[in-house]
Amino acid sequence: MTSGHLACPGCAAPLAMRLVLKALGPNTIVVMPACCWSIIAGPWPQSSLKVPLYHTAFETGAATASGIRAALDVRGESDTTVMVWAGDGGTFDIGIQALSGAAERNEDILYVCYDNEAYMNTGIQRSSATPWGAWTTTTPEGHPEASPKKDMLAIMAAHRIPYLATATVAYPLDLIEKVRKAHAIRGTRFLHILSPCPPGWKYADEETIELARMAVSCRVFPLVEVEGGQRWRVTLDSPPEPVAPYLHKQGRFRHLTEQHEAYIQREVDARWEMIQRRVRESGGAPSDWEPAAGIDARSEGSQAGPVSQEFTAETTEDAGPA
Ligand SMILES: Cc1ncc(C[n+]2csc(CCOP(=O)(O)OP(=O)(O)O)c2C)c(N)n1
Ligand code: SF4
Ligand SMILES: [Mg+2]
Secondary structure, three states: OOOOOOOOOOOOHHHHHHHHHHHHOOOEEEEEEOOHHHHHOOOOOOOOOOOOEEEEOHHHHHHHHHHHHHHHHHOOOOOOEEEEEEEHHHHHHOOHHHHHHHHHHOOOOEEEEEEOOOEOOOOOEOOOOOOOOOOEOOEOOOOOOOOOOOOHHHHHHHOOOOEEEEEEOOOHHHHHHHHHHHHOOOOOEEEEEEOOOHHHHOOOHHHHHHHHHHHHHOOOOOEEEEEOOOEEEEEEOOOOOOOHHHHHOOHHHOOOOHHHHHHHHHHHHHHHHHHHHHHHHOOOOOOOOOOOOOOOOOOOOOOOOOOOOOOOHHHHHHOOOO
16 A cells, blocks of 8 residues: 555544555455545556556445456466455445355455445444444434444354454554454454544544554453454453543544433443453463464354344443442
8 A cells, every 4th residue: 555545634544544455465455335534545547556556346246256256266376365455334234144154255365444434435323333323414412322333353253253453543552463363264263353433433633543452452442362252362451441531532522411421331341342252262372373274264153132222212221330
């Protein structure tokens, strides 16, 4: 990736791409459904990406990548990485059918979702990755997001793909290490990168890295990896910070009351406990980690129920300090 991209100032998404490509190297083909990055790359031939970039329809990221993979295999080019680079809308919502199909077939692709928690390219509409209580243009003040963020990690783990992980731009070494692991594995690999967006989340441009760091430290976005759908590991842990300061930094949450914040804190704590349970069930941090041998590297996984509650009057009344 070169300079000259077209992202807004402070956008985390170009940094995420630069780190991922640094770890993957030039023998990479990028498949990109419609998203902010379709614009960020810039128009050909001035694209800021110096690897082949295939712009594709919104719902077809994983299907297009599967086809390119098959064509490369016919040509004997098995070393080329085929990477889908999609937003949360293109992954959690409209692209999930193609993604689920590819994961179930264990296609030999790397799927990266950079998650800015809304449809940013078209003007900040909510997606199923938008967190509960957040403002967007389709969940305006008075009617904030009423569903919990879809648990994509659990959904992908249930597909028992060889490798999946969460990462964010505030921890570049953790991110690069995960991409390297994914690169060494064949089969479907999924990387979920939290990607703060200043205009969408409504914060100052220079606070992107700090917000990404806070999302991890308050456990809104834990850094984990899952091997074979079964072996869960937290890759970065520290004493938890409260969620409220993270919320207060973002204009999209400014309408929330203390009760709402307390409710979000309880949801975050409950999800963290679910992740801890999975880590314990899978025997804790695997010390004998080895790249999976190949596309048959599947194993049985465990499943847990989602954590959810409607944004209702009852929620507001019930909510209180945990
Ligand atoms: C089938 C279809 N519906 C709608 C659109 C319009 N569209 C283009 S980008 C986009 C938003 C993508 O959101 P997301 O995947 O989260 O990526 P972001 O823009 O946030 O980076 C939408 C709705 C489209 N291109 N194709
Ligand atoms: S709208 Fe957000 S995600 Fe899109 S380019 Fe701007 S800062 Fe990045
Ligand atoms: Mg998005």
